[in-house]
Amino acid sequence: MKLRILLAVLVFNLFSCQNTSKKPDLLSPGISKELADFRKEQLSEIVYNLDFAIPEKLEDSIPAVLLLEVTIDNHLKPLYLDFNVPEGHVKNVIANRKEITIHHEQEHLIIPSAHLKRGANTFEIDFIAGEQSLNRNEEFLYTLLVPDRASTLFPVFDQPNLKALYNLTITAHKDWKVLAGAPEISTETTGAYTTHKFGTSDKMSSYLFSFVAGKFSEVEQNSVAFPMTLLYRETDSAKITSSLDPIFELHAGAVDYLEEYTAYPFPFQKLDFAAIPIFQYGGMEHVGAIQYRESTLFLDQTATESQLLSRAKLIAHETSHMWFGDLVTMNWFNDVWMKEVFANFMADKIVNPAFPEVNHDLLFVLSHYPSAYAEDRTQGANPIRQNLDNLKNAGSLYGNIIYHKAPIMMRQLELATGKKAFQEGIQEYIKTYANDNAVWNDLVSILDSKTEIDLKQWSEVWVNQSSRPVFSEEVTYDSNGAIKKLQLTQNAEDGSAKIWPQTFKIGLVYSDSTHVITAAIIDEELVLEEATGLPKPQQIIYNYDSMGYGIFPQQESVLQSIAQIPDAVARGYSYINTHENLLNAGLDPMSVFELYKEGLTTEENALILRRISGQTQNLFWTYLSDMQRESHQQELEDLVYAQLQKDLPATIKKTLFGLFESIAYSESGKKRLYAIWNKETKIDALKLNEDDYTGMAMQLALFGHHKTEEILQKAASQISNPDKKRRFQYLQPALAADERTRDAFMSDLKEAKNREKESWVLSALGYINHPLRQESGVKHLKMSLELLEEIQLTGDIFFPKNWLNATIGRYTSEEAYQIRETFLEANPDLNQVLKNKLYQATDDLDRLHRRRSKIK
Structure with missing residues (x-):
């Protein structure tokens, strides 16, 4: 017992x-x-x-x-x-x-x-x-x-699922304006201070609570059913005059669209906003008091179509958050992507009526695919939906997968469900979870009842897993030259067995027409029966409608014909697909360089030209060898400068000028750029403002113009806005020709207080780690990597990745690769999300290392 x-x-x-x-x-x-x-x-x-x-x-x-x-x-x-x-x-x-x-x-x-x-x-x-x-x-x-x-x-x-009410009182200097999430109900001034009392807020999650206080100008307009107020510090009268009405109109238009689309009225007491000079993000969707980066909102007559579109999409994005994120909030931050995907997805829809002359299918492709691919192709690729054990790590979940792959996924989901059923599902979702919290499966369950597709299985690969498919082709012809078999095979880029169900179109190009067929692939292989018997085409353009996601075949023999593809969406995506094939070592860099040169001289679509310009810069500074870059710099400079002399639209010229400014480091380039900056040379239809001239001055300093000191002094004297003048002064050490001055600046960044103005820090790092200065900058990479974990704790959500992009992400050398490898070996317990960010930022470095290894 x-x-x-x-x-x-x-x-x-x-x-x-x-x-x-x-x-x-x-x-x-x-x-x-x-x-x-x-x-x-x-x-x-x-x-x-x-x-x-x-x-x-x-x-x-x-x-x-x-x-x-x-x-x-x-x-x-x-x-x-x-x-x-x-x-x-x-x-x-x-x-x-x-x-x-x-x-x-x-x-x-x-x-x-x-x-x-x-x-x-x-x-x-x-x-x-x-x-x-x-x-x-x-x-x-x-x-x-x-x-x-x-x-x-x-x-x-x-935590996001404990929504609350807020009653706020702020006492500040009497000259300061104060903006918060609820309406101001009273003020009382005593001596030099005023006490501002705000009414009871709407129910919100803690991360959406906010206030702004300071010396701001204030303007109010009644653009919707209620007045909206804007605080701003911009002093450029041309920008103020050109921007105030559009800012209010774009908000009002977004509200009207969202109320109709969601069948739910604007959910909060007010919609005010503040434009902040040094704001870390494009915008933040605080209930009743959205915050924006001022430079994105305030544009003048020199603004390009792309800048106007960016402003419109940003405003639509933040306004969409009032429903998607603020009214219906994720239960836990592992679903933070939900609010972002809806905001981006809705922003794309909202902008359409505001810019009827724009090809919005093309805009969607150029806005999302390159950025999504930039992370999904890397060793650090992460799923759209990620795990999260502690909110202290939530900031590291943000990135291009959330903001750019997720909208592509959502477009595929809408296509699979049908637009009408999809909208009905969204309306049910908003009504069901208003003023509450939801998870992704809540929406999937609603949509699953509206389609025959198994959305839970579909979601497993698109939402819960990373990477992308790589498509290969098999084309055979019969004795008469007709297509005998056209087959596509998809394999996961990361080597897994994943299969992406998706639908896209394929264009068979003939001398007088293009025959378009639909590819609906649900398995590893797809035989396109519709192509059987068709004459042999001059070329096959995969993902012709840009609805597909992945890397598609691109034959080098027909590379130059891309510039002549008549359909703008197909042409735009083909440039993106060319870049992806280049990175995967499937295309010769010089062949791609020749294509880009042709595109720079023939492309008339401003959106596509901007994409060509960006890809040209990446190719020039990253994938051309030092010898190739030096051999072709003058050629590229002369080509772009000659285009600037032609009778072209202002938007085209602004894009071309941005490319010229980025590569004009030769003696002739510095001379030409200086003449434009000093207003000795005027280029017709090229509209430049104060910010453009400041940027040119800093670029001339970076390139080592012999009059650098004089240029910077004159540029400083011409800056009228005090916030911009302080930024210019902050950047001076990073622009300095003296290496010791730049080294001291980098050393100061070890202190968190010197990293507080994050956008300024990133600009400075861009100058210090520019390809022309990497011999002197490489010694700072070890320190930059060692600060990574601290930066995650002290910086805002995008800062760790942006820090990596602006430091080791700029480098191409074997020395930089070995510094990264040494750091990873010395830190085996590095947070996996941060490790992913590092791999994402150094994807080019990885690819160049593999190329060098093959050559050896």
Whole structure:
């Protein structure tokens, strides 16, 4: 009996230990999935009453008060608020009217269960505002709290599925404007300060809470059913005059379209926006107070069609987020791609009526395919939907796959479902999950009922797996020269067994016509029966309608005919496909160079010419050898400069000038560029503004013009906008001819405070690591890689990848490749997502290394 009791005790203890080990770790840095799931069950009816007092001096801290109202179901467990700030920022905590001891550890403010009660609770917290995501400048500040940065500003439940209401009070200098997510209901001025009180906000996730304060100009228009307000700091009168009406009109048009498409009215109290000079992204969809990068919104008469389109798409994208992301929010940030894919997808639809003269099918192809391929072809390719264990890693999920492959996938999904059924599904999705949270399978389940296709299986390869198909052809002919067999075979580029079900068209080109057939491929191989018996074509253009995704066959013997393809969509995609075949070592770089030269002289479509120009720059600086580049630089410079002298549209000329400016480093090029900058040479129809002249001055400094010091001094004196003048001054060390000055600048970037203005930092890195300066810049690559993990923690969501792109991503040498390999060997535990970002940024470096290895 005693033995049985002993065994029972041992078994009990064993299971107790096992159960204990399985308990979720609720207290750890960041916001773990376990903590988020626990709080979702524990909490409801959350209201944040926040009061910030912004001092006049930039160096002074910001005192703040939070009155938190929350309903607690499980009061036997502690309450964990997220507050990722240094120790000492919490000054006082009152829990349900009782002052308690402060427990602030591992990035959390903890209220012990003894101070909680079931039902309604209130907590008053005096604290010093965190500043990691409170972007403070001398004359303005703004919050940017995506994805988990609200907790670096104030104590909060910083997860997307705990939506809350906000009551905000901001006290700031009386000369400052303040914009927040709810309407302002009162102001009171005392001495040099004004207190701004805002009404109760709409329910929102914590990453969508925001405010902007500072010296801004303000304008209001009634372009929709309610007035919209814009804050801005732009001082160029030409840009202001040309931009204000379009900015409001584009927002209003987007709202009208989205209300009709979703069958759901505008979901929030207001739609205001602020244009910020140094904003890290193109835009951010804060509820009631969208933030934009100012340079994207404010354009003048020199703006190209591409710039106008970019502005329209950006505004449509951020406005779409009001429904997709803000109204219906992902449950966890592993589905962050959902809000981005919908915003991009809807933006493409919205822009169509605003630009009726644009070929929107072509625009979609050129906007999304190159960027999606740029990551999906790499060793670091990731699925659209990624796993996420902790929100502290959520920022690293962002990238081109989310923003560009996902819309391509969505277009295929719409094609598979049918436009009408797809829209009905979206309307049901919005209505069902309004003011709530959803996951991808929620939408798939809705759409699955509207099509015969197994969307869950379809989604598995398109959404949950990475890479892309590589198509190969088998074409045979009979004795009469007719097609006997036309077969396509797809294989996954990453070597896996994945198959992508998709539909696209194939063009068989004859001397007087093009015969188009449809390819609906669902297996590894597809025999195109419709082609059997057709005469032998001059060439076969795969993915003729650009609906397909992957690398398609491209014969080098007919490469030059691409420039003569009459269909703009087919021609545009063929240039993209040529680039992909070049990278896969399927085409000779010099043959491709000849095609691009022809395209630069014959292409009349501004969108395609922009793509040719970009691919030409990549080929010239990356895939031509040093000897080839030096041999053909003058030829390319002369060709582009000659095109600038011709009678061509302004948009075409602006694109050509951008290419000329990027490669004009020869003595003749510097002379020509200097003459344009100094206004000695005027090129008809080339519209240049102050920003263009500033850019030319910096490019001349990069190229080592003998009058560099004089050029930079004159350029500085001609900059009228104080924000742009400060940026120009910041970039001077990166432009310096003296290597020691550039080295000192790079050394300063080790300090996080010197990396705060991220867009400025990236511009500076572009000059320091330019191909012409890589002999001196390569020594900084080791340091740049060693800072990567810190940059993920201190920088905003796009900064780690952009940092890599601007440093080691610019390099082509074997030395740079070995530096990367040494770093990876020394850091075997590097976060896999960061490792993927590194592989994505160095894809060209990988391909060049493999080419060199084959030659050896």
